[in-house]
Amino acid sequence: MKEWYDKINEASSVNALEEIRVAIFGKKGVLAAEFAKMKDVPNEQKGQFAKELNKHKSALMNEFTARKIVLQTQELQEAMKAEALDVSMFSTKSSAGALHPVMETMDRIVEYFSSMNFAVKTGQIVEDDFHNFEALNLPKYHPARDMQDTFYFKDEMLLRTHTSPVQIRTMMNTQPPIRMIAPGAVFRRDYDLTHTPMFHQIEGLLVDEEGKVSFANLKFILEDFLKYMFGDVAVRFRPSFFPFTEPSAEVDISCVFCEGKGCRVCSHTGWLEVLGCGIVDPNVFEAVEYKNVSGYAFGLGVERFAMLIHQIGDLRSLFEGDIKLLEQFQ
Ligand code: DAH
Numbered sequence: 104m105k106e107w108y109d110k111i112n113e114a115s116s117v118n119a120l121e122e123i124r125v126a127i128f129g130k131k132g133v134l135a136a137e138f139a140k141m142k143d144v145p146n147e148q149k150g151q152f153a154k155e156l157n158k159h160k161s162a163l164m165n166e167f168t169a170r171k172i173v174l175q176t177q178e179l180q181e182a183m184k185a186e187a188l189d190v191s192m193f194s195t196k197s198s199a200g201a202l203h204p205v206m207e208t209m210d211r212i213v214e215y216f217s218s219m220n221f222a223v224k225t226g227q228i229v230e231d232d233f234h235n236f237e238a239l240n241l242p243k244y245h246p247a248r249d250m251q252d253t254f255y256f257k258d259e260m261l262l263r264t265h266t267s268p269v270q271i272r273t274m275m276n277t278q279p280p281i282r283m284i285a286p287g288a289v290f291r292r293d294y295d296l297t298h299t300p301m302f303h304q305i306e307g308l309l310v311d312e313e314g315k316v317s318f319a320n321l322k323f324i325l326e327d328f329l330k331y332m333f334g335d336v337a338v339r340f341r342p343s344f345f346p347f348t349e350p351s352a353e354v355d356i357s358c359v360f361c362e363g364k365g366c367r368v369c370s371h372t373g374w375l376e377v378l379g380c381g382i383v384d385p386n387v388f389e390a391v392e393y394k395n396v397s398g399y400a401f402g403l404g405v406e407r408f409a410m411l412i413h414q415i416g417d418l419r420s421l422f423e424g425d426i427k428l429l430e431q432f433q
Contacts, residue, residue, distance in 0.1 A: 104159050107133060111166045117174045120167070127163055134160055198426075201433040205303060205421060208409040209286050212305050215331050216284045219324065221307065224285045226269035232259040234268035238390035240346040247346050252292040254300075262290035266306035267347060267402060273308065274391040281310040281398070286405070297418050303405035310383065310398035318350070321380055321399040329356055329377065332408065337363065339374065348381020348400055359411055375411060378403035 107127055114120035126132050137156055144152045202210070213223060232243075241248055251264035269285030285306040294300060309316060326338045337357035345351040355376050358369035365371040380401035388396060406418055413432065415421065420428055 104133075104137075104163075107163060108166055111163070111170050114170060114174065117171065117178055120171055120174055124167055127167075128160075134163075198430055199433060201429065203421070203429065204409045204413050204415070204432045205405055207432070208412060209303060209305070209405045211332065212328075212403075212405065212408065213284065213286055215328055216305075216307065219282075221282045221284045221309075224269050224273050224283050225287055226263070226266065226272050226285055228263060228288060228290075229256065229260055230263040230268050232261065234271045235261060235263050235265075238271045238387065239267050240384050240386040240390070245346065247344075253290050254292070264291055265289050265402060266304040267400075269306055270308045270347075270387075270400060271391060274310065274388075274393060279310045279312070279393060279396050279398075281308060283308050294419075296416070297407075297410075299406070299418055299422055301422075302418075305403055305405060307401045308383070308398060309400075310393070310396050313395045313397050316382075316397040316399055318382055318399070321382070321401070325354055325378070325380060325401060329354070333359055333411070343379065343381075345379055345381055347384050347387050349384045351379065351381035354378045354380060360414070377407065377411070 107123075110123050111120070111127075114123055127134055129135070134156070137159075138153075141149060141152060201207075217223065236245075236248060237243075253264045254262045266285040266287050266289060269283075269287070273281060273283050273285075285308075287303065288301055289304050290301050291298070292300065309320070322340060329336060329338050333356055336359065339355050340352040341355060343351045343353040353376050355374040357363035358366060358373050358375050360366050360368045361373070363373040365373050369375050378401055380399065383398040383400050388394075388398075406421065409415065409421070410418060
């Protein structure tokens with residue numbers, strides 16, 4: 104048995120020690136073999152034999168544990184020494200910081216609408232049911248709420264699912280005319296290639312006297328905006344539905360990847376959907392107690408714009424904080 108004490112104390116690494124542990128305590132180890140000899144020991148000596156062996160067993164275990172701590176400490180110290188950074192060393196390569204592509208895209212969008220005299224409003228991320236849904240003509244149990252499942256707090260509070268509630272907040276504390284955009288984070292229960300639980304939207308709202316705001320005004324500004332963002336693309340308006348606008352439309356641009364010929368990204372349609380818009384529904388004006396006004400509104404996803412501008416395939420990669428990815432956007 105003595106040799107095994109020596110072997111433990113001579114082990115030079117945690118790995119080597121582990122091999123010795125198996126050789127001693129393993130199913131086919133020396134201790135098992137010793138215990139197996141018990142059957143040949145005369146009955147009256149069995150007790151003594153077992154006692155001796157068990158003494159060795161626990162002594163070897165103590166030895167093993169002590170040696171393991173010594174070796175682990177040694178290896179940790181060696182590793183730390185090897186990985187030590189010389190903070191006084193002169194660096195030849197350093198990379199400059201840059202705006203995150205989502206923020207950069209957001210800035211460009213805000214820049215466009217600011218130049219058109221739209222004021223920037225922020226609202227609040229933790230919203231109540233009234234501003235996020237009810238006042239936007241999305242009553243309780245309305246099926247359109249299903250598309251915007253979110254994260255709820257008590258007392259009907261929730262993480263806002265879109266930036267549209269900022270329309271309501273702005274109208275409730277200002278008198279028309281209004282020209283505003285609301286950039287900010289929004290939240291939904293979604294996670295795949297093109298959806299993350301948190302993303303950013305920009306909402307737009309313009310309100311003026313009754314009869315002064317038409318779909319033609321909306322169409323003009325959105326076409327101009329999309330050409331500012333994407334260059335010389337074709338723009339089309341498709342009839343759609345949003346509870347807070349009537350009529351509503353979704354807006355497509357000709358695919359920036361294949362120039363409208365049809366590819367995987369545009370599902371071979373030649374078109375990419377980029378925003379939702381419409382003429383403000385009278386029920387919304389009623390909720391904020393506005394009378395004799397007309398207006399248009401629109402909403403867009405900033406990440407979607409960033410993905411199209413930078414040709415990013417997986418939205419989730421934007422939120423992993425991977426320096427290698429972010430360095431590409433400097
Ligand atoms: N709130 C909509 C959404 O999150 C986007 C939107 C569509 C906003 C049409 C609008 C609009 O103001 O008119 O899907």
